[in-house]
Amino acid sequence: MEYFGILLVEWVGYAAMATLLLSFTFKSVTKLRIVNSLGCLLFVLYGFMLEPIAKPIIITNGAIFFVNLYYLLKK
16 A cells, blocks of 8 residues: 555554654653553564565564563663
8 A cells, every 4th residue: 555655564663763763862761661661563564564564673673572571661
């Protein structure tokens, strides 16, 4: 699927990148972790959408998501 000449998989990648970058603008560590987690999940989705599947992207961002989740639930 294409939107404005850009493949859907690329839109997901751009959304993941933008969300991750946005997360680093927050002063609150809790807000940073929540938004960063969303970016990580988008990157995991992006990794699955790529052909072939990008395992390093999936593993790295999945691990970061769980680290964020651990610290969010620890409080």
